[in-house]
Amino acid sequence: MEAVELRVGFVGAGRMAGGLARGLLRAGKVPASNVLASAPSDKNLDAWQESGCRTTHCNLEVLQESTLVFLATKPHILPGVLQEIRPAVGPHHIIVSLAAGVTLQTLQRAGAMVFARGSSAGDREAALLKSLLSSCGLCEEVPESYINIHTGLSxxxxxxxxxxxxxxxxxxxxxxxxxxxxxxxxxxxxxxxxxxxxxxxxxxxxxxxxxxxxxxxxxxxxxxxxxxxxxxxxxxxxxxxxxxxxxxxxx
Ligand SMILES: NC(=O)c1ccc[n+]([C@@H]2O[C@H](COP(=O)([O-])OP(=O)(O)OC[C@H]3O[C@@H](n4cnc5c(N)ncnc54)[C@H](OP(=O)(O)O)[C@@H]3O)[C@@H](O)[C@H]2O)c1
Structure with a gap:
């Protein structure tokens, strides 16, 4: 799968999502027109539109339109969001939760990120994610138990x-x-x-x-x-x- 053909979605359009999207766009990993972000209000969405990304208030639309989906709401919102999007998740989706792990500064500047994969994420998905996130800095795949340690360290x-x-x-x-x-x-x-x-x-x-x-x-x-x-x-x-x-x- 070519990175440029990717459709990247963000459920939640705040600081973390915005920082990651800016990194991907700046590195030319995905055109802005292939990026779709959702949030309940327009508070953050206006800035996405200004950078050429598409926006919606419907989380399901993000799943329908994107292959790689970043879940970027606050952790306490996430269980409800998962419930809401579950029917739309298919085997072609790569779902990445940002709910723990890295700060905005890390994404934009310090550039040290780690990710852990769930049981159904294969080597191809992991390689794709690593290639995309590497455009924002150092990116390593780690066991899930390292994710909280990475928060404490980086x-x-x-x-x-x-x-x-x-x-x-x-x-x-x-x-x-x-x-x-x-x-x-x-x-x-x-x-x-x-x-x-x-x-x-x-x-x-x-x-x-x-x-x-x-x-x-x-x-x-x-x-x-x-x-x-x-x-x-x-x-x-x-x-x-x-x-x-x-x-x-x-x-
Ligand atoms: N562990 C770490 O080191 C670390 C550090 C920082 C962040 N994070 C994680 O990153 C995630 C995002 O943090 P953030 O700082 O980017 O938060 P944020 O700036 O407050 O953004 C949250 C976004 O979620 C949206 N949202 C709220 N309810 C929603 C719903 N039901 N469906 C879809 N979107 C919804 C908000 O919408 P509005 O635009 O309408 O307000 C906003 O766009 C959190 O899970 C946080 O824990 C982790």
Missing amino acids: GSGVAYVYLFAEALAEGAVKMGMPGGLASRIAAQTLLGAAKIMLETGEHPAKLRGDVCTPGGTTIHALHQLEKGALRATVMNAVEAATNRARDMAED
Whole structure:
């Protein structure tokens, strides 16, 4: 199946759906005229129309017109939506739930996504989804049990990274550098470190060791971070977000 021939539908047309659709359109994976989004109100649909997508208030129409369907309502709405669309779901459909896993920032920027397949989704469907989502960034297929962990690591993780960037910059402000410049340098530092991690595939502990001159500035700074239990605190944060995602999925 050619990606350009695909008809992609979104049940729910809010932030997550919009971010994903923008990524697919920007990458040219699907023409806007092949994208159909549904929502009860026009609140979000106007923006879809402006980008050339088709819209409807009827969820069933999305199923009737699309092969690949993203379910992008809030989780508490989803059971009712599933009930509503069930009669229209056929074997040709690939249904993807966004109800857990990734934030809008992840979709648009940080670009780390994971998906897990249900029992009737085959290799072809998984490959197609991976090819489409890869246009928005890194995309990996994982066992379903990793989905909540991904939320704790990456979905919520962008916020921990912003907090760290803010702290880095404020340290520089404290030492006399202007805030705007400090923020830009902090962001560039995170970007550079992330690129090197991805490009080399090295364990971060090895990369960290490589930049520590004996008796130098970096090891003095790292000693302070260890005293502040940065590592244990961040591990606790990932655990807390993962557990919260798991609880929300069970609600
Ligand atoms: N786990 C994570 O890391 C994570 C992070 C963020 C989001 N998410 C998931 O992504 C999903 C969407 O979140 P969001 O932030 O995009 O929400 P959102 O911006 O509030 O969008 C929800 C959309 O669903 C529509 N909707 C409401 N009831 C509906 C119904 N009965 N049938 C069809 N559409 C309906 C809304 O319509 P209107 O336009 O009329 O309001 C809106 O377009 C959620 O399940 C959320 O849990 C997961």
